[in-house]
Amino acid sequence: MTRAVSLFLEARAGIAGVSSEDSMDDMWREDGIFVRDRMKTATAFLFLLAFASTACAQPCESVQCIDTLFRDIYSLKLSRASAVARVREAHALLRSLSRKGGIERATSAAWVFPLRGHSAGSIGGRGTGYRGAASYDFFSGNSHGGHPAHDVFIRDRDFDDLDDKTSKPVDVLSVSAGIVISVTASWSPDSMDAKGRQPIRSGICAWIYDPVSDCLFYYAHLRRAACTVGQTVRPGDRLGEVGRTGKNAYPHRSPTHLHFMVLSFRDGLPRPRDIYPELLRASTR
Numbered sequence: 001m002t003r004a005v006s007l008f009l010e011a012r013a014g015i016a017g018v019s020s021e022d023s024m025d026d027m028w029r030e031d032g033i034f035v036r037d038r039m040k041t042a043t044a045f046l047f048l049l050a051f052a053s054t055a056c057a058q059p060c061e062s063v064q065c066i067d068t069l070f071r072d073i074y075s076l077k078l079s080r081a082s083a084v085a086r087v088r089e090a091h092a093l094l095r096s097l098s099r100k101g102g103i104e105r106a107t108s109a110a111w112v113f114p115l116r117g118h119s120a121g122s123i124g125g126r127g128t129g130y131r132g133a134a135s136y137d138f139f140s141g142n143s144h145g146g147h148p149a150h151d152v153f154i155r156d157r158d159f160d161d162l163d164d165k166t167s168k169p170v171d172v173l174s175v176s177a178g179i180v181i182s183v184t185a186s187w188s189p190d191s192m193d194a195k196g197r198q199p200i201r202s203g204i205c206a207w208i209y210d211p212v213s214d215c216l217f218y219y220a221h222l223r224r225a226a227c228t229v230g231q232t233v234r235p236g237d238r239l240g241e242v243g244r245t246g247k248n249a250y251p252h253r254s255p256t257h258l259h260f261m262v263l264s265f266r267d268g269l270p271r272p273r274d275i276y277p278e279l280l281r282a283s284t285r
């Protein structure tokens, strides 16, 4: 873009020195480039510049920008092509932040189970709830297929978000180290999707990027988020509390649970990964 602008300014400077009476020979410059051709090229660049600025936003240069990008993808505000390109750029930014030491790192040996006081026995169907990874599409917003995730249940027979034994909320803990890249801090049953037909699926949720596994960790249906975008986390850090927000979690037919999904980057794009074996080994807090 900068090249296009400087080329245009150069071309303008060249044209300014050429009056209408100048012969064709005078319009040759010392470097042998014909000024008129330069101006045509510069005009074409400017058209491209104008088109590009309306067709897609600039690549993200901050984690806050990635937060906005994720919300825009979830509410289908971007074209698919634009969303795919921008997620690739966001991934490159996160890799670069990690190389500069701006993100916490820990191997999977240090991973912590995502609900305080719970372990793998609280995972629905002993891990068989993870299904449909092939039909899941990160870019389809509120209406993706499959359930390439694990639901981790708490004891909450009266659906008040609180553990029936302790009468307290259950903390959601970060499994991995990483950086918080997106948080949805509020939700109500009236939060409709892009078509205005059904409540937004995820409810209150948080996304963490872990540079060691190169994965996104997604924690959804929270009662409350206790983390902020840009914050770095260690395994076991508190991200929020289990709740019942989101389209499928809100109705009383659904027992209170954490929806936990991991997406692994392949070719710069997030695709589901089943970390049930790692959850079996994760330490409990």
Ligand SMILES: [Zn+2]
Residues within 6 Å of the ligand: 147, 149, 150, 151, 258, 259, 260
């Ligand atoms: Zn789920």
